[in-house]
Amino acid sequence: MNTEPTPDQTPDEKGDQQLRLINVLYSLEAQIKKQTSLRFAFLRGAVYGLGTVVGATLLLALFGGILAATIDSLADLPLIGTYVNEEASETYLE
Numbered sequence: 001m002n003t004e005p006t007p008d009q010t011p012d013e014k015g016d017q018q019l020r021l022i023n024v025l026y027s028l029e030a031q032i033k034k035q036t037s038l039r040f041a042f043l044r045g046a047v048y049g050l051g052t053v054v055g056a057t058l059l060l061a062l063f064g065g066i067l068a069a070t071i072d073s074l075a076d077l078p079l080i081g082t083y084v085n086e087e088a089s090e091t092y093l094e
Contacts, residue, residue: 034040075084 071084075081077084
């Protein structure tokens with residue numbers, strides 16, 4: 001952004017440009033103070049932790065479902081199927 005006034009600008013336009021720059025600097029300062037506050041850091045950490053827990057739960061459920069479907073499909077194989085059926089019946093009947 002060019003902050004140098006051009007020769008064809010009036011003094012009023014130069015002052016407006018300076019006021020806009022000052023306003024931008026104040027808003028940047030306010031944003032930096034907000035991002036470095038303890039409250040913002042706590043909320044960011046809480047949201048990060050909650051997202052991690054939810055994501056891990058979903059991945060674990062997905063992995064468990066795939067694993068259960070894979071083990072269930074192994075029961076149809078000729079050599080492994082009898083072993084899987086025996087183990088499953090022993091586990092679930094006890």
